[in-house]
Amino acid sequence: MNRNVVVSFGLHTLLLIITAMSLPFLAKKPIDLPPIISVELIQITDKTNIPFAPKAKKVIEKVKEKEKKLVSEQAPPKKIKKQKSDTVPLPDEKIEKIKKIKDKKQNPEKVETEIKQISEFEKKELFDSNNIAALIDKSKVESAETSKKLDKITQDQDKEMDFGGLTLSEEDALKAQIFGCWSIPLGLPFNEDLLVRIKLQLKPDGSIVKTEILDHARMNRPGQGFYKVLAESALRAIKLCQPLRVPSTGYERWKNMQLNFDAREMLEG
Amino acid sequence: MLFRYLFIFLVLLPVKAFALIEVDITRGNLNPLPVAVSPLAIDKSSKENFKKILKKENLGSEISMIVENNLKQSGLFNPLNKEAFLQEAEIANLKPRFEDWNLIKAQALVTGKVTFVDDKLRVEFRLWDVLAGQEMMALAFTTVPSNWRRVGHIITDKVYERLTGEKGYFDTRIIYISEKGPKTNRIKKLAIMDQDGFNNKFLTLGNELVLTPRFSPTNQMVTYLSYFKNLPRVYLLDIETGMQEVVGDFPGMTFAPRFSPDGKKIIMSFAKDGNSDIYTMDLENRIVERISNHPSIDTSPSYSPDGKYITFNSDRSGYQQIYVMNSNGKNVKRISFGNGLYGTPVWSPRGDLIAFTKLHKGKFYIGVMRTDGTGERLLTENFYQEAPSWSPNGRVLIFYRETKTNAKGEGFSAKLWSIDLTGYNEKMVETETDASDPSWSSILSN
Numbered sequence: 001m002n003r004n005v006v007v008s009f010g011l012h013t014l015l016l017i018i019t020a021m022s023l024p025f026l027a028k029k030p031i032d033l034p035p036i037i038s039v040e041l042i043q044i045t046d047k048t049n050i051p052f053a054p055k056a057k058k059v060i061e062k063v064k065e066k067e068k069k070l071v072s073e074q075a076p077p078k079k080i081k082k083q084k085s086d087t088v089p090l091p092d093e094k095i096e097k098i099k100k101i102k103d104k105k106q107n108p109e110k111v112e113t114e115i116k117q118i119s120e121f122e123k124k125e126l127f128d129s130n131n132i133a134a135l136i137d138k139s140k141v142e143s144a145e146t147s148k149k150l151d152k153i154t155q156d157q158d159k160e161m162d163f164g165g166l167t168l169s170e171e172d173a174l175k176a177q178i179f180g181c182w183s184i185p186l187g188l189p190f191n192e193d194l195l196v197r198i199k200l201q202l203k204p205d206g207s208i209v210k211t212e213i214l215d216h217a218r219m220n221r222p223g224q225g226f227y228k229v230l231a232e233s234a235l236r237a238i239k240l241c242q243p244l245r246v247p248s249t250g251y252e253r254w255k256n257m258q259l260n261f262d263a264r265e266m267l268e269g
Numbered sequence: 270m271l272f273r274y275l276f277i278f279l280v281l282l283p284v285k286a287f288a289l290i291e292v293d294i295t296r297g298n299l300n301p302l303p304v305a306v307s308p309l310a311i312d313k314s315s316k317e318n319f320k321k322i323l324k325k326e327n328l329g330s331e332i333s334m335i336v337e338n339n340l341k342q343s344g345l346f347n348p349l350n351k352e353a354f355l356q357e358a359e360i361a362n363l364k365p366r367f368e369d370w371n372l373i374k375a376q377a378l379v380t381g382k383v384t385f386v387d388d389k390l391r392v393e394f395r396l397w398d399v400l401a402g403q404e405m406m407a408l409a410f411t412t413v414p415s416n417w418r419r420v421g422h423i424i425t426d427k428v429y430e431r432l433t434g435e436k437g438y439f440d441t442r443i444i445y446i447s448e449k450g451p452k453t454n455r456i457k458k459l460a461i462m463d464q465d466g467f468n469n470k471f472l473t474l475g476n477e478l479v480l481t482p483r484f485s486p487t488n489q490m491v492t493y494l495s496y497f498k499n500l501p502r503v504y505l506l507d508i509e510t511g512m513q514e515v516v517g518d519f520p521g522m523t524f525a526p527r528f529s530p531d532g533k534k535i536i537m538s539f540a541k542d543g544n545s546d547i548y549t550m551d552l553e554n555r556i557v558e559r560i561s562n563h564p565s566i567d568t569s570p571s572y573s574p575d576g577k578y579i580t581f582n583s584d585r586s587g588y589q590q591i592y593v594m595n596s597n598g599k600n601v602k603r604i605s606f607g608n609g610l611y612g613t614p615v616w617s618p619r620g621d622l623i624a625f626t627k628l629h630k631g632k633f634y635i636g637v638m639r640t641d642g643t644g645e646r647l648l649t650e651n652f653y654q655e656a657p658s659w660s661p662n663g664r665v666l667i668f669y670r671e672t673k674t675n676a677k678g679e680g681f682s683a684k685l686w687s688i689d690l691t692g693y694n695e696k697m698v699e700t701e702t703d704a705s706d707p708s709w710s711s712i713l714s715n
Contacts, residue, residue, distance in 0.1 A: 165290050174292055182297030183376065186345050186691070187433030187664065191621075199289075226434035232398065232405075236376055237297070239400040258291045265295045 166247065166254065173245045182237035182261065188226045190267035196231045198238065200257045206243035211235060214258075234261040301347035302432060305375035305399075306337045307354060309392065310362040315385035322414050329358065329383045332392065335421025336379060336428065338465065339439045343429065343665075344694030349375055362395075370399045377405070377432060379424070390414045394424050396431055406431050418467060423714050438660035439464060442710045443667060444482045444491055445685060447471060448703040452674060452681045459493060461508070464660075464709070466699040472506065481656075481706050485528045488710045492516065492526040492535055503537050505552075517550050517557055525569050530576045536560070538568040547581055547598075560598040571623075572596070573616045573640070580604075580614040580623050580640075591625055593640065604642030609634075613656055616640070618711075619663035622690075626655040626668075635668050635688065648692040661711045665689045667698065669705040 166174070188194055201210040213219065213235075219228040238244075238259065246254055309329035311319075319328040340346035354361075355369040362380045370378050381394030389411050396406040408427060410420050419440060426437030447460035459472040459479045472491070473479055480501075482493035491506045503516040503526040517523065521541035528535060534549045547561040547570045561567045565585040572579055580593050591605040591614045605611040609629030616623055620640070627634040627647065633654045636647040654670040667687045674681040683705045685698040698707075 165288070166292070171292055175294060175296075178294050179296045180298060182294065183302045184297040184299060185302075185433045186299065187429075187435035187662075189435075225430075229432065229434035232401075234294075236398065236400045237294075240376070254290050256289055258289050260291060260293045261297075262293060262295050263297070266297060266299070 170247045177241050177245045178237055178259070181241040183233060184263050184266050185226075185229050185233050186267070188230055188263060188267055190264060192226060194226075194230055194263040194267065196227070196234045196261045198231075198234055198259050198261065200238065200244075200259060202244065202246060202255055202257060204251045204255075206246040208238060208242050208244075211238060230261070230263060234259070237261070301345055302376055303347045303349055303374050304340060304377040304379070304428075304432075305349045305354065305370055305373065306333050306340070306351075306379045307356070307361045307381075308333045308351065308358040309380075309394070310359045310382040312384065315383060318385040319383075319390070319414060319417075323417065325417075328390075328417060329381075332383065332417060332421045332424070333379070333381075335418060335465075336425045339422065339425035340428070342465070342696060344689055344691075345429075345433060349373055365397055365399075367397075367399050367402045370397075375399050377428075379428060381424075385414075386411070388414075390417055390420065392420050392424070394427075396428055418463065419713070422463070422465075426712065426714070435664065436662045436712065438662045438665060438709075438712065440712055440714045441661060442484075442488065442713065443685070443698070443707050444472075444484060444710070445669075445700070445704045445707040446479055446482065447700070448683055448705060449475075459491070459506070460700075460702075460704070462700070464698075469701050472508070472511075481525060483527045483708045484710045486530060486532040486711060488713060490528075490532075492528060494524050494526065503535065505535070517555070519548075519557075523548075527571055529572050530574055536570045536572065536579065538570070540566075547579070560596075561594070561601070562598070567592075569613050571615045574618055574620045578616075578640075580616055582612045582614055582625075591623065591638075591642070593623075604640070605638065605645075606642065607645055615657055615659060617659050617663040618661055622663070624657040624659060624666055626657065635666060637666075637690065646692070648688050648690070649686075649695055654686070656706050658708045660687075660709050665694075667707045667709055669707060671705075 197214040199212040311329035337348040353373045362382050378397040384391045391411045393409040398405050422440040425439040429437035441464045444461045447458045449456045456475040458475040462469040477495050480494040495504050501522045503523040506513040523537050523539050526537040536549045538545050539548045545566045547567050549558045567583045570579050570581040589610040591611045594601040609627050613626045614623050622637045624637050634647040635649050635657050638645040657666040657668040671683045683703040685704045685707050688695045
């Protein structure tokens with residue numbers, strides 16, 4: 001009887017110990033915190049170097065592939081005994097060769113020329129502690145140059161704005177105006193080329209100075225009578241609409257304009 | 270050498286590029302073009318002379334009214350109210366004051382003058398672009414005074430062509446079946462009129478039943494169906510001389526005649542022993558040729574404008590459908606596949622469409638489809654309507670429509686209607702009597 005009680009007590013104790021040991025809170029492990037990644041916030045400039053990056057990346061990848069090929073695909077190069085050339089080197093050549101060997105020994109970490117060219121873009125980021133003073137001096141000059149460059153860009157951008165197209169809202173306003181003025185001649189053959197391009201010269205208030213049909217010769221071509229009708233209807237629309245709804249600023253930008261009247265969409269219906 | 274270098278230098282000289290702004294205009298309005306038709310100026314003596322001859326108070330105004338009505342009927346123009354005109358006809362004819370016409374929103378202006386010269390009518394007209402302030406066209410016609418209505422139609426054709434880019438259809442005639450009397454006992458006569466309903470004339474007396482008249486390409490001859498010895502037969506009538514004859518000596522009934530595009534042949538159906546096939550007869554040597562050969566009802570043949578193909582309807586598939594074949598009867602293709610029955614196919618003078626009558630769920634439709642059967646468009650729907658015929662420019666269809674009768678058998682009528690390809694400009698064509706089976710002529714002044 002006592003023996004049974006002892007065995008039961010022993011087994012229950014064992015069970016409790018096993019249960020306690022397997023509980024998760026008891027098996028606490030220290031959390032592996034990921035290493036801290038420092039992120040440097042930089043000012044996004046008006047013009048970035050992003051367009052160049054893919055190009056550089058491509059070249060780097062190419063070189064890497066080349067290197068891989070050398071390692072994995074190519075068979076190990078055969079050991080070729082150096083063949084002594086029959087020709088006797090000239091004294092100057094000898095000197096150069098010696099120099100080259102010396103160079104190699106002096107600077108064994110020198111990157112190969114090809115890779116050097118590729119990493120030119122990245123090279124600027126490398127920190128050379130030997131030339132801090134020189135870098136400081138240079139940076140002054142460079143910063144001055146870049147600020148000049150930035151100034152230039154803004155001026156160019158200004159000019160680009162002057163000679164760029166109309167904004168969407170400006171274009172929509174003009175289109176909506178002309179849509180209302182253009183009575184499309186319904187008798188036109190819809191399976192023909194029904195595009196009329198008209199060049200306009202405008203006054204600052206949007207009134208017309210001059211109109212010119214770009215494909216004028218087509219008007220008098222036999223079998224193209226419908227083109228004349230279409231061109232005339234487009235001219236009527238322009239005259240009926242004037243002064244055109246043009247932007248209040250940037251006259252230089254839109255003083256010359258081309259309107260492409262295309263009746264196909266409407267006539268095909 | 271120096272000049273060469275200088276030239277290269279100048280060519281390569283950097284020049285600032287100005288990007289030209291381009292705006293695409295792909296939409297416009299489809300509203301009728303506002304046009305002012307000024308009364309044609311007329312001097313006093315001419316006025317008196319025309320009053321004596323034609324019993325017309327002011328021929329200049331009458332002709333301008335014809336032009337105005339025609340333009341309005343087309344649905345493409347909006348002739349402005351004459352009461353709004355600021356400039357007198359006599360002055361406008363000499364030199365229009367464009368500011369005045371611009372003020373009433375006219376985009377085109379028609380001016381002109383009428384004179385009596387050597388017992389003849391002389392009409393000058395000018396078409397002006399009001400916005401550009403330019404003359405677009407100037408023409409003069411001289412004819413016998415009785416032709417004054419035709420002059421109005423010819424002027425409209427010229428104006429229409431100049432402003433829309435396609436030929437007009439106003440100097441044309443319509444041949445049709447004039448109907449009178451109760452439905453059970455109709456008197457049917459062959460009749461001809463101008464496209465605007467004027468100058469109506471009857472060509473037959475109404476003793477025999479007449480059906481399906483068709484113009485020859487020259488408009489001088491008409492082929493139609495009438496009865497000879499109690500058998501329906503195809504007839505040929507010379508409009509100018511009044512001479513008529515039965516076409517061919519067929520041992521059965523012939524019907525649904527139509528001219529070939531060159532006017533040298535008549536194509537028709539010939540029925541015998543319950544089978545109907547398509548035949549042609551050469552009008553010069555009277556040689557008859559069988560075109561279709563099928564144990565089904567092939568009828569309503571119509572040539573393509575180039576004469577290379579024929580469209581017809583047949584029930585060879587079990588239901589009446591439209592087919593196209595070569596002019597020699599080979600290469601028969603079914604082109605209609607929609608629900609319902611299709612009949613009376615007519616090839617457009619432009620060659621791009623085939624007009625037809627469709628019967629579906631008890632309603633009749635007039636529609637068009639491309640010559641390969643695609644792009645089917647139903648233009649109008651009614652209780653009963655059929656027999657479309659194209660205007661010579663292929664823009665408008667004329668057909669006839671019948672009304673329902675009441676329980677007493679009253680209220681029946683048959684009228685001519687026209688509709689353009691847009692399906693919006695549907696108009697009744699005024700006729701003196703009830704009318705059916707219209708056929709449009711080609712342009713008379715060609």
